[in-house]
Amino acid sequence: MxxxxxxxxxxxxxKSTLEVEYLIFAxxxxxxxxxxxxxxxIKENSGKEFITRVANPLKNEVQLNNENYVLTQLxxxxxxxxxxxxxxxxxxxxxxxxxxxSRYPLQVFEFIPGSVNYGWEERCSGADLHTIFTxxxxxxxxxxQIPVQNLNRVNPIAIDSLLSSAIKNQPIGSYLVEKQHIFxxxxxxxxxxxxxxxxxxxxxxxxHGDVHLENLLFLPDNAVAFIDxxxxxxxxxxxxxxxxxxxxxxxxxxxxxxxxHKQDLRLAFESYASQNKNYAYLAEQLDLKEQxxxxxxxxxQTFLYLIQAYKGVWQLEKGIGFLACFxxxxxxEE
Numbered sequence: 001m002x003x004x005x006x007x008x009x010x011x012x013x014x015k016s017t018l019e020v021e022y023l024i025f026a027x028x029x030x031x032x033x034x035x036x037x038x039x040x041x042i043k044e045n046s047g048k049e050f051i052t053r054v055a056n057p058l059k060n061e062v063q064l065n066n067e068n069y070v071l072t073q074l075x076x077x078x079x080x081x082x083x084x085x086x087x088x089x090x091x092x093x094x095x096x097x098x099x100x101x102s103r104y105p106l107q108v109f110e111f112i113p114g115s116v117n118y119g120w121e122e123r124c125s126g127a128d129l130h131t132i133f134t135x136x137x138x139x140x141x142x143x144x145q146i147p148v149q150n151l152n153r154v155n156p157i158a159i160d161s162l163l164s165s166a167i168k169n170q171p172i173g174s175y176l177v178e179k180q181h182i183f184x185x186x187x188x189x190x191x192x193x194x195x196x197x198x199x200x201x202x203x204x205x206x207x208h209g210d211v212h213l214e215n216l217l218f219l220p221d222n223a224v225a226f227i228d229x230x231x232x233x234x235x236x237x238x239x240x241x242x243x244x245x246x247x248x249x250x251x252x253x254x255x256x257x258x259x260x261h262k263q264d265l266r267l268a269f270e271s272y273a274s275q276n277k278n279y280a281y282l283a284e285q286l287d288l289k290e291q292x293x294x295x296x297x298x299x300x301q302t303f304l305y306l307i308q309a310y311k312g313v314w315q316l317e318k319g320i321g322f323l324a325c326f327x328x329x330x331x332x333e334e
Contacts, residue, residue, distance in 0.1 A: 009031075009038055009040075009054055009097070009099070009104075010099060011029055013097060013098070013099060014026075014029060014040065014052070014054070014097060014106075015029060017095065017097050017098075017106060018042065018052065018108070020089075021088045021089060021090075021095040021106070022086060022088055022089065022095075022108055023089055024042060024044060024048075024050060024086075024108065025044055025045065026042045026043065026044060027043050027044055027045045028041075028042070028043040029041075029042055029043075030043075032051075034053070035308075035313075035314065036055070036056065036308055036313045036314070037053050037054060037055045037056070037230075038053070038054045039051060039052070039053050039054075040052045040053075040054070041111070042108075042111075048111075049111035050086060050108050050109065050110060050111055051083065051108070051109045051110075051111055051112075052106065052107070052108050052109075053106070053107045053108075053109070054097055054104050054105070054106055055104060055105040055106075055107070055230075056104070056105075056311060056312075056313050057102045057103055057104055057105075058311045058312070058313075059105050059230075061105075063230055063231075064093070064094050064105055064107070064230075065093070066232050066233070067229045067230050067232055068085050068093035068094065068107075069146075070143065070146060070206055070229055070232045071083055071084065071085050071109075071229055072085055072093070073145075073146045074142055074143070074146070077142055077145060077146075079138070079139070079142040081135070081138075081139070081219070081223060081224065081225040081226060082139070082225060082226050082227065082229065083109035083110065083112065083227055083229070084109060084110040085107070085108075085109060086108040086109060086110060093107075094106060094107045112217055112219075112225050112227070113219070113220070114217030114218055114219045114220075114224075114225050115217060115218055116213075116214055116216065116217060116218075117213075117216075117218050118213040118214070119213065119214065120212055120213055120214050120321070121251055121252055121253050121321070122213065122251060123249075123251040123261070123264070124213060124248065126264075126267060128218070129248060129249075129264060129267055129268060129271070130267060130271045131218075131222065131223070131224055132211075132216060132224055132248060132268075132271075133244075133245070133248075133267075133268045133269075133271035133272045134271050134272070134274060134275050135223060135224045136211065136226075136241070136244065136272060137272055137275040137276040138275070139208065139226055140205075140207070140237055140240070140241075140276075141276075143205060143206040143207065143208075144205045144206070144237075146205075146206045148204070148205070148206065148234050157307065157310065159184070159187055159303060159306065160184055162303070162306035162307060162309075162310050163176060163180060163183070163184065163306060165306075165309070165310050166306055166309050166310070166316055167180065169309070170309055170315065170316040170317075171315065171316065171317050172316055172317060172318070172323065175323075176326075179326070179327075179330050182330050183326065183329055183330050186295075186329050186330055186332050187299055187302075187329055190295055190296055190299045190329065190332065191299070193292065193296070194239075194296050194299075197236055197238070197239065198235065198236055198239075201236035201237075201238070203236050203237040203238060204234055204235065204236060204237075205234060205235075205237055206232055206233070206234055207232065207233060207234070207235050207237065207239075207240035208226060208229060208231070208232060208240060208244075209229075209231035209232055209233050209235070209240065210228060210230070210231040210247075211226065211240070211243075211244035211247060211248070212244075212247040212248065213247075213248060215227050215228040231304075237279075238279065238282070239296075241269070241272055241279060241282060242282065242293050242296075242297065243296075243297050243300055244268070245264075245265050245268035245269060245272075246258075246260065246265070246293070246294065246297040247297075248264070248268060249261060249264035249265050249268065250321075253319040253320070253321065254324055255318050255319065255323035255324055255327070256323075256324065256327060257324055257327060257328060257331070258294060258298060258324045258325065258328050259324070262286070262290065265286060265290070266283055266286055269282040269283035269286065270283045291332065291333075292332075292334075294328060295328060295329060295332035297325075298324075298325035298326075298328035298329050299325075299329050301321070301322075301325040302322065302325045302326050302329055305320075305321075305322040305325070305326075
């Protein structure tokens, strides 16, 4: 994955912006990486620590506002295993870093003393998987209390337009051309099935939308903190549980198909149900629904990859997880 726009953030500009906009006087600025963003660990002489995230200039302000709204609401309700937003001196929830006349959204959060223990392609231990899915219900419970009348919706880009753009501009464009017709046909059908779930759901609420191994901090007290809420949205709770389970269970960089262990999915669902018995049916229905859930998850991931490629954030190539999801959508059979 490549993010050419943000590979060279001038540290002196970041430092001065933090001083002017946030009254944060950085002693050390350590870049932590990132795919669609650039993330920095900030340390002050006072001992205070922060996390700063610099995003692509094309990042939608609706996403920024939704994320900041949800995180602020969570902390106001007493849930602290997620980032706390640090506002600017003008009481804004984010600012901009100006680099060569481009405006990069800049967010600052309180530092959480935990560790990311896995890469996105790795398999986590059963104990850690259990820990993740026994803590996820608490996050969901708190997010359910957040009013949805403040929802700002991101206008979606049609998936056929995204695919056409990828065909023209991405290294694997020729492969996508071969599969274009079947992919769009299967994507349309899966979208209809997912819309039925959404329309019939009694559990529409705010969800994280991107729980995966690099968006989790393992804490010293055998708990986890959930980070990177930029994909928060209002959706059926059951879909967030299912998609989170697949994101955690999937592993490797194979392009042919999605690789995961079914027992990891089952453990995820059973661990979640141990805290919220209303979702015990997910483990019970796994054998029957596995192929459908996998295909819907893969369509969701494919859309995410295509969006980021469309914005110029990621380069679609082999070994990044895109082709496995794309191929699973093409291969789906009821």
